[in-house]
Amino acid sequence: MADLYFTEEHEWVSVNGDTAIVGITSYATEQLGDIVFVELPDIGKTVKAGDETAVVESVKSASELFAPLSGEIISANEALEDAPETVNEDPQDRGWFFSIKIADKSELASLMDKEAYDSFVQGL
């Protein structure tokens, strides 16, 4: 069973073993509005936590997705390139962006659990 974490940048991180799948939360999609373009990272690229890793463009604005954890990009959801609306329709499942092979699991400590994220969103 995967463990679910969140970031202050409104990303969700689903961790299973040393693999993390990353996407954006439904709160993020509500704020962004209709998503019209997604740019994904190259597979095999090494990222540090906090690096700009993907781009999401909506009718309102363009924003970056930051790598929540350091590691290597092992896959990217290429279906989003032709169907960016999937992110709006199903942000926390079919709308995932990329997955990382986690380099340092101690970085997980800097992420929020669901309860902490929910109260973070409440406070916005």
Add this chain to the structure above:
Amino acid sequence: MSMNAKGRPTKPETSNISPQFGSALLQEEGLLHEVGHCDKTGVDMEKLSGRTSRLGYLERSEATGMVGLSEPEALRHYVRLSGRNYAIDLGLYPLGSCTMKHNPRLNEKLARIPGFADIHPLQPTSTVQGALQLMEELSHWLLEITGMQTVALSPKAGAHGEMCGMLSIREAILAKGELEQRRRVLVPQSAHGTNPATAAACGFEIDEIPANAEGRVDWDVFCSRLGPDVAAIMLTNPNTCGLFEPDIRKIADLIHEHGGYFYCDGANLNAIMGKCRVNDLGVDAMHINLHKTFSTPHGGGGPGAGPTVLSSRLADFAPVPFVKTGKTGKLQLVEQLNDAPDSFGRMCAFHGQMGMFVRALAYMMSHGGDGLRQVSEDAVLNANYLLARIKDHLSPAFSGTCMHEALFDDEFLKGSGVTTLDFAKALIDEGYHPMTMYFPLVVHGALLIEPTETESLQSLDAFADTLCELANAAKSGDQERFTQAPVKAPLRRLDETKAARHPVLRFQENLQNT
């Protein structure tokens, strides 16, 4: 059927064209491909005989896919479309940060003087002394207004001027031998969106400085980001929240202390011209949008022009060409890098947008120094009048007064089911061009309104009444009026999402409406 020798018939054999669009005097208009036809030609000319092509295999053999129209058909197409345009000549145009002010017709009259309008950039300079003198005069006014050392007239628009400033800074850093080390450019969140793009295009890394709760540069964060690797800060003042940066002098001093340069985005000069000189604020480079502050037409009405003023720290690195007085008193254009050894180079083929130079100088000279100061005062007064009239109905993003534009967030729409986009669309039904929306990003659902000094009290009152009435309608639950808007425009709500997700960039014959 009438037809040219071997070309296209003047009347297509099969046609489903209905050249009639609209009813009464309300002209609808189809696409060119719907008005004309690929099998048709508007000009009936004999094919040239005895002509051999020198293009060989490069000669086109297949049809171009261009439609054929007669002159009246083509003319009507564009005139019909022009009737559906919204322009500053039709009404208030409150786009924040764009400074859509009236373009005085005196400017147009002077720009059409043949000695300015009909000259060519490759003419001998001895035959264009008047034009060069006008460029000198314009430079003088721009330097007088800003207090700076020199000005590069050639940049063709605001962002091009930004690039001119940043390339000057890059060259200055290169001359000091620090280009390897100084990689970072600080860009506050309240800066214009083009600023980080310019810095990146010039090869720098962007370091974003967040805005504080008052919409200004967060001072502590700014201080913490300084270091020996900082090349410059790019700051917009007044910023895109319509606020003056009170710490600007302190920011300039600190960046200089750390060996960096200060680029100020001059897009909002309209609010401070004649009130303070940017050289006194410690600025090293700033572009000036002649098409904003100095009333030359833009937004489809004409090209931009972005002369860039440089401080004494950067003056030597200015691009060629520039005007110089020769030994005999004649004006010359310095074109060669041999004659300007420290210049970073050339940004464009010629000297800049001559037609805009004439218009801008006409505007300056017809106002005079005191008049230009009053332009700024009236621009700020108008924005604050509007802010005061509507602030209890909409929700100002920051408390207190503003500069030349007023920023609102979408707090006043909370719970109404109406978004900033819906509100802006409803404004179209009321006969106004919408304001800038969702920018700047530092506030939620931003609405940025810049009325400019050229609106009268009556015009501001009418606009304020409309905004208040719309805000009250939204709050009282008339959601449909907004989510359906615009209903009175020639085309109703367009599917912007679909247009962005599946753009159709050229005419397709049988495009299915899916």
